[in-house]
């Protein structure tokens with residue numbers, strides 16, 4: 112089937128997949144939204160996905176939810192989440208580093224995007240209840256991101272989008288901001304794709320460890336990548352080479368602390384550890400380095416990637432005791448276990464006496480003037496330590512003791528191409544391109560200068576994917 116698809120009908124370019132109206136580079140959420148939208152406009156579309164079919168869907172296959180504005184109860188979303196509140200949430204996490212007009216546009220269009228997603232095969236389910244429930248702000252995908260991606264591939268195929276897996280776009284020919292053709296490697300063979308419009312939806316560059324090293328220094332060698340190995344930033348590099356305006360800093364990204372035993376790529380959400388606020392975290396010298404109880408874990412987990420990245424060898428170790436074991440979501444890999452702090456230290460490769468002293472000092476500094484309550488900021492704290500713990504400080508004294516080693520887990524990078532409200536890529540010399548569009552992580556830096564609020568990655572990709580698909584369809588007429 113895929114072999115056939117590259118054979119041009121003799122004597123005609125009509126119907127030849129190498130001469131589509133619209134070429135979409137990427138195979139995740141943003142690419143699929145763009146491809147479906149352009150195909151619905153009656154255009155011929157070629158979508159090239161670097162991953163094989165079994166690994167298709169980029170980081171989008173790992174997602175769970177989408178942050179959605181709504182004025183009243185909508186589908187599985189409760190209450191209302193108006194534009195101003197959504198925007199305030201975004202401003203808080205980005206510390207104002209966003210493009211207000213684009214950010215507000217994304218927020219407003221999430222409401223219609225929700226309906227579009229349902230119409231194109233996505234099914235939503237209510238979020239779990241409890242503390243900090245996201246049932247008002249975030250719509251969860253039934254079956255997760257993998258089901259969403261599968262539904263979109265199914266829809267795209269039905270609409271006649273040509274899909275090539277195992278196909279990397281390696282180079283672009285662009286003249287004065289105008290796209291001419293792309294070079295793709297299909298099963299190791301070079302082809303040129305001449306399209307009238309191009310949509311770049313090829314993700315960030317988080318899987319390009321050499322590029323991360325340029326931004327972060329040698330510590331990047333110890334980073335684990337939570338998502339796909341195929342987001343290597345090749346199209347972003349091509350856009351830089353052709354003089355596109357670049358937005359965002361190369362070291363800005365979403366990074367969390369994950370289980371150090373996670374695979375180098377594609378560990379996904381299950382390698383996340385939610386126990387930090389219930390114990391202490393030490394570095395390789397068995398020293399604590401940050402307030403583990405600063406706030407509820409969902410509000411703080413995104414800072415721990417950078418905190419761990421700043422430690423020697425980019426390693427941290429969480430230490431808890433038996434009474435904390437059932438306070439958090441079970442981990443995918445079991446923790447290391449020992450009957451004494453010294454034995455646990457040995458299992459974690461730490462100096463036993465040093466860990467013993469850190470735990471003793473911590474236990475002795477606890478101001479035990481109230482009850483532990485993990486549903487509120489309970490104020491159960493330590494006093495007098497170089498780094499105090501401000502909530503949920505319980506003595507670590509009940510064996511068995513447990514330990515997890517943490518590593519920085521990179522979710523996605525933010526630096527990308529600058530775009531306008533029509534998803535057109537802006538060039539330094541010539542301004543908005545007449546036929547190059549971008550959507551998703553490759554332009555997320557327009558909205559996310561820093562920080563992150565759950566579900567906005569899919570909001571950016573969906574809204575900009577639909578705009579890019581529609582605009583590319585018009586441009587290709």
Ligand SMILES: Cc1cc2nc3c(=O)[nH]c(=O)nc-3n(C[C@H](O)[C@H](O)[C@H](O)COP(=O)(O)OP(=O)(O)OC[C@H]3O[C@@H](n4cnc5c(N)ncnc54)[C@H](O)[C@@H]3O)c2cc1C
Nearest residue numbers: 138139141161169170171175176280338551552566568569
């Ligand atoms: C573990 C994890 C959980 C997440 N959870 C959420 C969540 O719940 N909600 C949320 O909003 N966001 C979440 N995110 C972020 C979210 O995944 C991204 O913001 C979003 O998926 C980006 O979509 P995209 O289409 O731009 O990129 P991707 O989905 O990563 O797709 C990029 C595609 O481009 C392809 N590609 C790359 N280079 C080339 C090339 N040169 N040629 C051809 N193809 C190429 C890749 O193979 C891939 O298919 C999560 C991310 C991770 C890693």
